[in-house]
Amino acid sequence: xxxxxxxxxxxxxxxxxxxxxxxxxxxxxxxxxxxxxxxxxxxxxxxxxxxxxxxxxxxxxxxxxxxxxxxxxxxxxxxxxxxxxxxxxxxxxxxxxxxxxxxxxxxxxxxxxxxxxxxxxxxxxxxxxxxxxxxxxxxxxxxxxxxxxxxxxxx
Amino acid sequence: xxxxxxxxxxxxxxxxxxxxxxxxxxxxxxxxxxxxxxxxxxxxxxxxxxxxxxxxxxxxxxxxxxxxxxxxxxxxxxxxxxxxxxxxxxxxxxxxxxxxxxxxxxxxxxxxxxxxxxxxxxxxxxxxxxxxxxxxxxxxxxxxxxxxxxxxxxx
Amino acid sequence: xxxxxxxxxxxxxxxxxxxxxxxxxxxxxxxxxxxxxxxxxxxxxxxxxxxxxxxxxxxxxxxxxxxxxxxxxxxxxxxxxxxxxxxxxxxxxxxxxxxxxxxxxxxxxxxxxxxxxxxxxxxxxxxxxxxxxxxxxxxxxxxxxxxxxxxxxxx
Amino acid sequence: xxxxxxxxxxxxxxxxxxxxxxxxxxxxxxxxxxxxxxxxxxxxxxxxxxxxxxxxxxxxxxxxxxxxxxxxxxxxxxxxxxxxxxxxxxxxxxxxxxxxxxxxxxxxxxxxxxxxxxxxxxxxxxxxxxxxxxxxxxxxxxxxxxxxxxxxxxx
Numbered sequence: 001x002x003x004x005x006x007x008x009x010x011x012x013x014x015x016x017x018x019x020x021x022x023x024x025x026x027x028x029x030x031x032x033x034x035x036x037x038x039x040x041x042x043x044x045x046x047x048x049x050x051x052x053x054x055x056x057x058x059x060x061x062x063x064x065x066x067x068x069x070x071x072x073x074x075x076x077x078x079x080x081x082x083x084x085x086x087x088x089x090x091x092x093x094x095x096x097x098x099x100x101x102x103x104x105x106x107x108x109x110x111x112x113x114x115x116x117x118x119x120x121x122x123x124x125x126x127x128x129x130x131x132x133x134x135x136x137x138x139x140x141x142x143x144x145x146x147x148x149x150x151x152x153x154x155x
Numbered sequence: 156x157x158x159x160x161x162x163x164x165x166x167x168x169x170x171x172x173x174x175x176x177x178x179x180x181x182x183x184x185x186x187x188x189x190x191x192x193x194x195x196x197x198x199x200x201x202x203x204x205x206x207x208x209x210x211x212x213x214x215x216x217x218x219x220x221x222x223x224x225x226x227x228x229x230x231x232x233x234x235x236x237x238x239x240x241x242x243x244x245x246x247x248x249x250x251x252x253x254x255x256x257x258x259x260x261x262x263x264x265x266x267x268x269x270x271x272x273x274x275x276x277x278x279x280x281x282x283x284x285x286x287x288x289x290x291x292x293x294x295x296x297x298x299x300x301x302x303x304x305x306x307x308x309x310x
Numbered sequence: 311x312x313x314x315x316x317x318x319x320x321x322x323x324x325x326x327x328x329x330x331x332x333x334x335x336x337x338x339x340x341x342x343x344x345x346x347x348x349x350x351x352x353x354x355x356x357x358x359x360x361x362x363x364x365x366x367x368x369x370x371x372x373x374x375x376x377x378x379x380x381x382x383x384x385x386x387x388x389x390x391x392x393x394x395x396x397x398x399x400x401x402x403x404x405x406x407x408x409x410x411x412x413x414x415x416x417x418x419x420x421x422x423x424x425x426x427x428x429x430x431x432x433x434x435x436x437x438x439x440x441x442x443x444x445x446x447x448x449x450x451x452x453x454x455x456x457x458x459x460x461x462x463x464x465x
Numbered sequence: 466x467x468x469x470x471x472x473x474x475x476x477x478x479x480x481x482x483x484x485x486x487x488x489x490x491x492x493x494x495x496x497x498x499x500x501x502x503x504x505x506x507x508x509x510x511x512x513x514x515x516x517x518x519x520x521x522x523x524x525x526x527x528x529x530x531x532x533x534x535x536x537x538x539x540x541x542x543x544x545x546x547x548x549x550x551x552x553x554x555x556x557x558x559x560x561x562x563x564x565x566x567x568x569x570x571x572x573x574x575x576x577x578x579x580x581x582x583x584x585x586x587x588x589x590x591x592x593x594x595x596x597x598x599x600x601x602x603x604x605x606x607x608x609x610x611x612x613x614x615x616x617x618x619x620x
Contacts, residue, residue, distance in 0.1 A: 015355070017348045018365045019493045023486040023549055024211045025368025029226040029275075030192070030484070033185035038327045041395075045325070051395020055328045056179045058335025060595055061393055071184040075230035081285075083371055084488055085351075085361020120184075130236075130525055170510070172503045173520045174338045178331040178394055180523025185329070193482045196550075200480070206550020210483050213490025215440060216548055238526055239333055240506075240516020285370055333521045339536040339585075340498035347495070366488045381494040385540035391595075430494075440546075 006146050009046035010093070012039050016086040026081035033074055036106045036118040039090045047145065049138045056127065066127055067136045072101075073121040080115040088115070094146045100124050100132045102143055161301050164201035165248070167194050171241040181236035188231055191261045191273040194245045202300065204293045211282065221282055222291045227256075228276040235270040243270070249301045255279045255287045257298055316456050319356035320403070322349050326396040336391035343386055346416045346428040349400045357455065359448045366437065376437055377446045382411075383431040390425040398425070404456045410434050410442045412453055471611050474511035475558070477504050481551040491546035498539055501571045501583040504555045512610065514603045521592065531592055532601045537566075538586040545580040553580070559611045565589050565597045567608055 014035060022028040044054055056064040082088070093105040106118040124135045135143070169190060177183040199209055211219040237243070248260040261273040279290045290298070324345060332338040354364055366374040392398070403415040416428040434445045445453070479500060487493040509519055521529040547553070558570040571583040589600045600608070 015352075015361075017351055018361070018487055019344055019347055019495070021488040022483055023213070023488070023490040024223055024225065025366065025371065025488040026225070028484045029229060030185050030188035033188060034329055037185070037329055041327055042325070045395070051325075051328070052393075055394045056335065057393050058178070058391075060593060061335065061391075068179055070179065070181070070236070071233060073230070073232050074184060075228070077228050078226060081225070081368070081371075083362075083367050084365045085355070128525060170507070170516075172506055173332055173516070174340070174499055174502055176333040177328055178333070178335040180333040180521065180526065183329045189484055192484055196482055197480075200550070206480075206483070207548075210549045211490065212548055213546075215438060216490065216546075236523075236526075238517075238522050239520045240510070283370060333523070334533055334535065335521075336535070339539060340495050340502070343495035343498060366490075368488070378489055380489065380491070380546070381543060383540070383542050384494060385538070387538050388536060391535070 006148060009043045009142075010091060010146055012042055012090045012092070014039075014088055014090065016082050016084055016088065018084045020082075021084055024081075026083060029076070029078060032076050032078070032108070032116055032118055033120075035088075035090070035108075036074075036076075036104070036120055039092060039106060040104055040120065043092050043094075044138075044142060047142050049142060053138055054136075064127060065136065067124050067133060068127045068130075069122040069124055069136075069139070071120050072123045073119075075119045077117045078115075079117075080110070080113065082110070082115060086110050092146070094143050096135070096140075096143045097121070099134050102135065102139065161303060164198045164297075165246060165301060167197055167245045167247070169194075169243055169245065171237050171239055171243065173239045175237075176239055179236075181238060184231070184233060187233070187263070187271055187273055188229055188275075190243075190245070190263075191229075191231075191259070191275055194247060194261060195259055195275065198247050198249075199293075199297060202297050204297060208293055209291075219282060220291065222279050222288060223282045223285075224277040224279055224294070226275050227278045228274075230274045232272045233270075234272075235265070235268065237265070237270060241265050247301070249298050251290070251295075251298045252276070254289050257290065257294065316458060319353045319452075320401060320456055322352055322400045322402070324349075324398055324400065326392050326394055326398065328394045330392075331394055334391075336393060339386070339388060342388070342418070342426055342428055343384055343430075345398075345400070345418075346384075346386075346414070346430055349402060349416060350414055350430065353402050353404075354448075354452060357452050359452060363448055364446075374437060375446065377434050377443060378437045378440075379432045379434055379446075379449070381430050382433045383429075385429045387427045388425075389427075390420070390423065392420070392425060396420050402456070404453050406445070406450075406453045407431070409444050412445065412449065471613060474508045474607075475556060475611055477507055477555045477557070479504075479553055479555065481547050481549055481553065483549045485547075486549055489546075491548060494541070494543060497541050497543070497573070497581055497583055498585075500553075500555070500573075501539075501541075501569070501585055504557060504571060505569055505585065508557050508559075509603075509607060512607050514607060518603055519601075529592060530601065532589050532598060533592045534587040534589055534601075534604070536585050537588045538584075540584045542582045543580075544582075545575070545578065547575070547580060551575050557611070559608050561600070561605075561608045562586070564599050567600065567604065
């Protein structure tokens with residue numbers, strides 16, 4: 001049974017690590033999109049969807065999900081430089097875009113101040129034929145449950 | 156003296172490497188933004204701007220440029236899955252956005268077919284005080300020269 | 311005041327993320343060394359050494375530590391393929407190598423089974439002149455305290 | 466027909482990119498192991514082995530090779546700090562380790578000075594059952610041809 005409050009799977013945190021920075025002394029830009037995807041994975045897991053039910057695995061490890069969810073678009077906006085050791089709070093806002101697609105918006109805050117935003121847009125496709133298809137049932141539940149707690153979501 | 160034809164610094168190529176892929180068997184999305192930045196660096200270099208004149212370095216290695224060019228926004232669009240070993244042609248389209256900012260659009264093609272697009276937007280700031288400032292002279296020359304060969308640029 | 315039991319800063323965990331895998335469906339090898347460094351950073355932080363006291367930062371953000379701790383050698387051994395979503399337990403074993411150097415050994419386990427090992431070796435150097443120097447006091451305390459709990463450490 | 470001189474597939478080069486550095490202003494250590502693997506891929510390609518004959522691909526893209534070559538061990542040694550824009554010359558020295566394994570040694574030089582070394586050790590396994598097996602024929606040819614030009618290899 002999934003947790004009842006979106007805050008448990010839509011409010012995450014992480015620290016900036018030394019390897020995320022570049023010679024300007026601050027986070028190198030594309031690392032933010034890695035953090036977005038890792039937050040998305042952590043959110044699904046906290047909601048109760050194990051990785052093996054969403055992401056492909058090698059044949060010898062068992063069946064992969066029938067539906068893949070590749071990213072077809074992403075963007076990020078950088079407001080403040082991020083330093084090694086900075087603790088970031090990440091708020092996710094997943095939303096369905098019709099029956100075959102969804103997007104996730106990610107807000108990053110440090111000490112209550114917005115520092116960056118990210119967005120990933122995903123299309124459901126059949127893992128074999130790669131034609132668009134309906135979103136898997138688990139993802140639909142996650143999207144729906146995520147929309148129920150509107151009031152608690154920071155923007 | 157910089158090369159005369161934009162095609163020499165705006166038309167690049169690279170191969171997809173195994174470590175760029177994920178368990179779905181195709182390029183993992185944020186790697187494309189790494190490729191964009193590396194193409195931007197290679198373009199500046201081919202145009203005649205050495206890395207040391209654009210990117211910060213540690214104090215013991217000599218003076219860093221007075222102006223930093225952090226990315227304030229980026230986006231990417233993915234049209235086709237990219238496989239290990241795929242040879243990609245990258246076209247850059249740099250453009251000034253007023254006196255203090257510029258953007259670069261990146262088109263990725265495989266065998267003449269568009270497979271992905273990227274965009275990075277950069278703001279010039281004083282490396283010390285971090286307030287916005289005029290674009291450095293070398294970058295202005297690169298932007299200007301890049302705009303002269305419009306005819307040869309694929310879109 | 312630092313925590314009293316090494317287990318609180320030498321026993322960590324993390325999950326394998328989708329972007330850590332490659333087209334073989336398993337973790338791409340060099341990601342393990344990223345995890346090692348991130349575990350080292352997390353260990354220092356949990357012990358009570360903030361990142362700003364160990365890792366360099368840009369000039370505008372305040373003074374960097376006088377001593378840098380670059381890695382001069384690293385190695386990793388891979389025993390089992392790691393899949394997206396796998397939960398890993400990481401045990402760190404830091405050890406001084408004379409007054410100017412130290413190493414950290416990292417053991418990765420999944421469900422009680424060893425799956426990989428890592429090692430990073432660090433040399434203390436003056437951040438400005440880059441000549442070898444004594445280990446910083448905080449790192450010395452971390453090394454010493456880490457050696458006190460020998461009994462509890464898995465190998 | 467493969468090129469006749471090992472120098473054409475064992476002598477490579479690459480530039481250090483901004484995203485490869487960290488807040489200390491120099492290459493972040495594990496990037497070197499990424500460069501090693503990319504050099505290995507480029508070497509195979511230059512020798513005449515297409516990526517699709519060595520690395521796995523998704524099922525929809527055609528058959529994957531029957532044999533996988535996962536890395537079971539790697540190491541790296543760092544002699545000099547590497548800066549954004551540094552041009553590196555990479556020498557590869559592949560060697561068979563019995564019928565089921567091989568290793569590649571990588572020497573990195575900048576302006577004729579050794580700056581780093583890397584090593585990756587690979588085990589041949591059946592892609593399906595994952596039991597050790599004989600090295601694929603293409604890899605055997607590459608290993609053999611690489612050993613013919615001993616005289617020209619810098620160490």
